Amino acid sequence: MNNTTDLTDSVLELIKLHQNTKGALLPLLHAVQEKIGFIPPHSVADIASGLNLSRAEVHGVISYYHFFRSEPAGRHVIQVCRAESCQACGAEELMALAEKTLGIKTHHTTLNGEVTLEPVYCLGLCASSPAVQVDDKLHARVTVDKFKSLLSKIGGRP
Ligand code: FES
Structure with missing residues (x-):
C-alpha cells in the first residue's frame, strides 16, 4: 500500500476506531504502523484533529519513540x-x-x-x-x- 489516498483512508479508518478511547494516541500510532508499516507524515494533521490534540503533540510522540517510522522500511x-x-x-x-x-x-x-x-x-x-x-x-x-x-x-x- 503506497498510494497516498489509500494510506489516508487507512489512517482515517483507524482514527475512527480509536478516537473515542482515552489515551488513544499510542495505540493508534501502533495500529497505523502495524497496518501500513510507517506513520505517513501527512497523516499527523488528521491524527491530531481526530484525537483533539495539537500536531506538535502527535509529532512529539512519533519522534520520541524510536519504534515509529516516518517512511516505509526496506524489505x-x-x-x-x-x-x-x-x-x-x-x-x-x-x-x-x-x-x-x-x-x-x-x-x-x-x-x-x-x-x-x-x-x-x-x-x-x-x-x-x-x-x-x-x-x-x-x-x-x-x-x-x-x-x-x-x-x-x-x-x-x-
Ligand atoms: S539490553 Fe535487553 S536485549 Fe539488549
Whole structure:
C-alpha cells in the first residue's frame, strides 16, 4: 500500500476506531504502523484533529519513540539493541559494522530499498547480549563474525 489516498483512508479508518478511547494516541500510532508499516507524515494533521490534540503533540510522540517510522522500511529490517546490557557487550561495534557494511546511518534505508537499519532498546535477551533482530528473527550473543554472516545473508557486503 503506497498510494497516498489509500494510506489516508487507512489512517482515517483507524482514527475512527480509536478516537473515542482515552489515551488513544499510542495505540493508534501502533495500529497505523502495524497496518501500513510507517506513520505517513501527512497523516499527523488528521491524527491530531481526530484525537483533539495539537500536531506538535502527535509529532512529539512519533519522534520520541524510536519504534515509529516516518517512511516505509526496506524489505529487511535490522534492529541492533542499544540498551544497557547490549551496550556493555559490544552493541556499538555491531552498529558501526552495520553502518559501514550497508553504507547507511541508523534510521535509514539502503538506496536499493533492501535494508533498513534501526536501533532498538531491549529485545528481552539481556542475559544473552548483544542481541540483534533481523526481520522477525531474534539473534542472541551476536559476535562480529556472526553479524557479518547475517548481513551477508540479507544482501549487505561484509
Ligand atoms: S539490553 Fe539488549 S536485549 Fe535487553
